[in-house]
């Protein structure tokens with residue numbers, strides 16, 4: 191599609207979500223939330239939606255966007271004049287750039303399709319910016335649609351989610367955790383159950399560096415995905431599925447996401463404290 195890789199490659203194995211979007215493309219909702227998957231597949235589905243709503247091919251209804259027409263190619267290059275892109279992967283989404291777009295959102299699109307505004311990793315919204323967007327959603331203008339992509343809908347302002355149509359991507363493929371990580375994740379789940387056997391791990395001198403903390407968080411996310419999908423491929427994921435209902439599992443996911451964000455920030459954090467925070471939030 192373009193010289194630098196296929197931007198839709200992240201949709202492999204996500205046919206279910208693509209089908210759901212195709213089914214509503216004839217009358218697109220003003221706002222959709224794209225959750226689940228990983229950051230790459232969320233962005234890919236967001237771009238797919240922009241192409242689906244703007245592709246000039248006569249076959250788009252039956253076969254999806256062509257990837258070849260000017261609209262499809264320009265969307266893939268982020269150079270389409272009815273595509274507005276806010277990139278939460280690069281840091282917080284602040285209020286002023288959102289406010290600056292409000293006059294544009296009040297206008298019809300430039301072309302024959304839809305003006306699509308994508309907020310990639312929209313959990314990076316600052317509250318004020320999210321509220322500014324909410325104002326625009328409250329004054330809908332024909333031809334303007336919005337995409338909020340985030341790991342989980344719970345990471346977004348509830349008033350934004352309640353105005354949106356939600357599509358959930360499948361979780362990425364599971365790889366088994368290394369045995370030393372499984373020791374940590376198993377101890378974490380045991381602490382959630384019993385309130386015991388955790389702090390001696392994290393308080394041991396030099397036991398937890400940032401890399402290990404991240405491995406434990408990612409490892410627990412992997413177990414959680416297994417538990418949520420019902421495949422229960424590991425003893426720990428089976429135990430999680432037995433112990434928690436769907437809401438409980440989603441709550442764990444939210445806590446792990448926040449821990450991941452904390453470990454990813456440039457601000458120095460104490461990785462052992464991040465793990466302790468994860469432990470105590472669910473205990």
Ligand SMILES: [Zn+2]
Pocket residue numbers: 244245246247255256257258259260261262263
């Ligand atoms: Zn096309």
